[in-house]
Amino acid sequence: MRIKGQQINSSAIVARLLLFSIIWWALSDGSAASWLIGAPAVLCALVVSITLLPPVRLVWWRLAAFIPFFFWQSLKGGAKVAQLAFQPSMPLSPKLVEYHLHLSSGLARVAMINIISILPGTLSTKINGDTLTIHVLDSQGDFLVALQDLERGLAQIFPNSVEPALMEDE
Structure with a gap:
């Protein structure tokens, strides 16, 4: 995936997706019904996160x-x-x-x-x-x-x- 001309590693996307999903799960007390709102919110958070702070390589x-x-x-x-x-x-x-x-x-x-x-x-x-x-x-x-x-x-x-x-x- 490319954002702002930069190649974004798919593992960084998956890691952030998992992080935002865990945050949503914790905020909603694990309610399955909350994912109707949570899934779009998590995807929006992912897009905004990667756009504003592209993943960087850390040692x-x-x-x-x-x-x-x-x-x-x-x-x-x-x-x-x-x-x-x-x-x-x-x-x-x-x-x-x-x-x-x-x-x-x-x-x-x-x-x-x-x-x-x-x-x-x-x-x-x-x-x-x-x-x-x-x-x-x-x-x-x-x-x-x-x-x-x-x-x-x-x-x-x-x-x-x-x-x-x-x-x-x-």
Whole structure:
């Protein structure tokens, strides 16, 4: 099946169909009579779901390997905020910086933009094409390394959503 010029894997369609069917079954307490309304609702949900969020290829074991990085960065981000709260005189040099994204649009890019906000002292503020504007609390810090590590990790999880020359220019 093709949607927006993209080949959609039939297993992704079946998986979503099963998911929406299970949701409907749970919402209707398993009533067989509810499928008169449920079947069209499930099919509509399937079409809208695939149109708005086409299935992407994930490398699941890399996602599992990414989880410790995510939690470590969350912990560091929380510690940084706590440190700032208890030491308000800490020297900072806040700045808006631009970062060129190598992840193509879609779920990988959305994940990148949202996860940036858990990195210590960073917050996504605006995206314009492939350029992401990020507010950093300490422009003298090593935020760029953290951004590159995050993008590399997501590129391994979403291999089909990476520019061909991922980070060769850095």
